[in-house]
Amino acid sequence: MKSFVNYPENSDFSIHNIPFGVAVFNKEYIACATRIGDVVIDLATLYDFGFLDDVEGLNDNVFEAYTLNEFIELGKPVTNAVRLKIQELLLEGSSLSNDEKTIEECFFQIDEVKMLMPVHVPNYTDFYSSIEHATNVGKMFRDPANALLPNWKHLPVGYHGRASSIVVSGTDMHRPKGQTKPADADQPVFGPSKQLDFELEMAFIVNRNTEMGESISTAQAEDSIFGMVLFNDWSARDIQSWEYVPLGPFLAKNFGSSVSPWIITLEALEPFRTASPKQEPEVLDYLKFSGDKNYDINLEVSIAPEQGTETVICRSNYKFMYWNMCQQLAHHTVNGCNVEVGDMYASGTISGEEKDSFGSMLELTWRGQNPLKLSDGSERKFIDDNDTVIMRGFAEKDGVRVGFGEVSGKILPAK
C-alpha cells in the first residue's frame, strides 16, 4: 500500500495505522482527526465534503465533537469501515489524492495543531498484570521468597483509579505534596514527594455501554475494545507506601496520569498479535481464551532533563503481559459491573525480565539503591523537577510499522 502523502519509512503513522484523535485546528476549531506521517486530517470537514458518504451506519457527523466517544460508540462494523475508507482515500490515485481544495481544507501539518484528550473517560481501572513488575514490587516491599501474593496467578488484580486527572501528552504537572512517613521518623510529615516515579503502561478503551448485571466473556472482549494508547501512571512512591494499606493506592496516583493522543485501533495492531506467556496454574473457566491475545509492541522510556538531551532508560514490550486485555475485561465484568463508552483500562507497569526492561524508576534503581546515569552525567533515583518523561511505542513486522507516537509529561516543582 502506498499513500500519496509522503512520510519517512520509520513513521509510526504509516498508511497501515490510521489512528483516531481529537485536535484543535487553527487554534480555534476542535474536531476528531486522523494522522498519516506528519499530516493531521480534520475528519469533520472531510465528512462534510462527502468523502465518507458511502460508509454504512455513519449517518451523522460524529467527528464534529470534542471527544471520540460518539464515534467509538458506533461499534466495530462502523468504526472499522471508516478506518478502511480513510485508508483507501489516502492511497495513491484515490478520489481524494487529486482534490486540492479538500486537501487544503482538511490537511494540516502536525505542528499546526494541538492534540486534546481523545476521549471523555467515565471510568478508569488500572490492572497489575505484568508478572515481572508484580514480582519486583513484592520482592522490594514484602517477602523476596514469596514475592507474588497468593491471588496473583488466579485473577488479574486491579483497582479503580481517578478518571478526572487523566490528561493528554504534553500537559505539565506539579510535583504532588502529601503525607509520608520517613523510615527514621516516629510521625508522618507533609511536603513535596521525594520519590516521584513513572509507570510504563498501555491502556485500552471500551466502545460500548453494558447494563448492570451483564458480563463480557473473553471471546466477546475484542469486539468491545476500540483501541489502545500509551499510559504513564505517575506515582509518588513515598506517599504510596504510607497510605496504601489496606485499601490500595490513592493520593500517590490520583494527582495525574498521562496518555498519548492517538488511539491505535485493535485492527491496526492485528498483524502484531502474538502468544501470551503460559499461565500456570490453569485459570478458572471464565478466564480461559483461545488464540493469540497478546501484541508485540516495542516500548521505551526516556528522561529529558531541562535543557538536556534524552536518555533512554527502559526498553520493554507489551507482549510480556501475563494477563491479556480479554481476560482483564472478562474479569472486570464477571460480577455484573457495567462498562461505559470511553472507559480506560490500563495494563499496570509493563516490565520484562531484563533489568533494563523494568517499567518504573522504583524497579530500575531498585528503590533508589542503584541510581541511573543520564547522558548529561547527572544521576536519578527518581524523577527530578523539570524532568520530562517520554514514553514511545511501536509495532513492526515484515516492513509494516504501526506506532503510538509518544506520551510525554514534564514535572514542575511543587506549588
Next chain:
Amino acid sequence: MKSFVNYPENSDFSIHNIPFGVAVFNKEYIACATRIGDVVIDLATLYDFGFLDDVEGLNDNVFEAYTLNEFIELGKPVTNAVRLKIQELLLEGSSLSNDEKTIEECFFQIDEVKMLMPVHVPNYTDFYSSIEHATNVGKMFRDPANALLPNWKHLPVGYHGRASSIVVSGTDMHRPKGQTKPADADQPVFGPSKQLDFELEMAFIVNRNTEMGESISTAQAEDSIFGMVLFNDWSARDIQSWEYVPLGPFLAKNFGSSVSPWIITLEALEPFRTASPKQEPEVLDYLKFSGDKNYDINLEVSIAPEQGTETVICRSNYKFMYWNMCQQLAHHTVNGCNVEVGDMYASGTISGEEKDSFGSMLELTWRGQNPLKLSDGSERKFIDDNDTVIMRGFAEKDGVRVGFGEVSGKILPAK
C-alpha cells in the same frame, strides 16, 4: 415555620428540609424536583411559571434537566437562595399557596412520581473514616491487638470506587458472581457470592470543578459541598477477602452501590452540627479544622425478607465519624487531585461502639459467627436472595426534623 402543605409531624421532608432530586412525572417527563411531606414539586415548571424569577444568578431553567449537576454547579450563593425561596413559597399565605393552577401543574403525590439518580457522578471515592468500623475489621481480618493500621489516625484512608454502577434507591440488583477461595480449598472457585453484605454509609456531593494542582482546604471545604445522601456500599465479603491484597477492593464492590434519591443540603443540616470525636494524636496542619464539623444524624438499617416484615438490625449515627467531610476533601485534594461537579465521596461504614450500632453484617454477626434473628424467625449471617435492605436517616432537634428518607435495594438471585 408552617407550610400550607400538610404533612405528618415525623415527616423527613418538613418545611425545614427542602431537598433536591430528579423525578419522572406522569411517567414521561423528567425534571429536577423538591419535596415537602409526600408532595413532590416539579421545579422546572415552577421556574417557567416565574416563581423563581427574583433569585439572583438563576438565569436559565437549570431544572429542565436529567440531573442536578447544572443546578449544583451554580454554587452556594445561588443554590442557597433557591432553597430559601422555595421554603418561602411553601409557607402559609405565600403567593404560591393560593395559586391553584400552579399547584395543580407542579405538585404531585410521591406515589405518582419515580425518582431517578439525583446527579451524574463523574468520580466516586469511598473513605474508611469510622474508627469503630476500621477497628472491627482489623480485629477480624488482621491482628486483634493492633487492629488499626499505623496510618489510620494520621490520614482519612480512602480509595477510588466505581462510578458507573451507583444506582438510585429501588433499583434491584443480582447477587454478584466471582472468584473466591474457601478456607478449606487449595484452589479458588467461581460462583455466586455466599457472603453478600451491605455497608451503612453516607456520601457528600461536590458542587465545583477544580483545576489539577488546586487544593481545597478544610476551611474552604463546606463551600464546595452541596449536600449529602444515604449510601449503601454493597460488598461481597468472600470476593473481597481473596482479591483485595495488595491494591484494595474491586469486584467485591463495583457490581453496585445504592443512594437515596434526595440530596439534603448542608444548610438544612446546619441545626444538627456537632463536635467530632477527639483526634489523638494531633493531625498534620492541612487536616486541622475549627468549629463543629460533624452532624448528628440518626441512622438505621432494616432487612425485609420477601413477603416478610422489616426487622431493624442496626442503629447508628453519623456523628461517630472520626474524620469529617472537610478533612476528607482537604486530604483528597492536597496533592492537586481535581474534583468535578457531582463527585460523590462516601464516608465508609458508619459503626458505633455498641454491637447493635455496627454498620455491616460482617460486624453485626462477627463474620457469620453470631447470626441475627429476624422478626419472622429466620436467621441471617449475610444477605439472602430476595432480601431488601433499607437504610434510613434523619436529624431531629428542638422539634425540627430533617431527614433523608431511605435507600432500599433488593438482592435478586445470581443470574
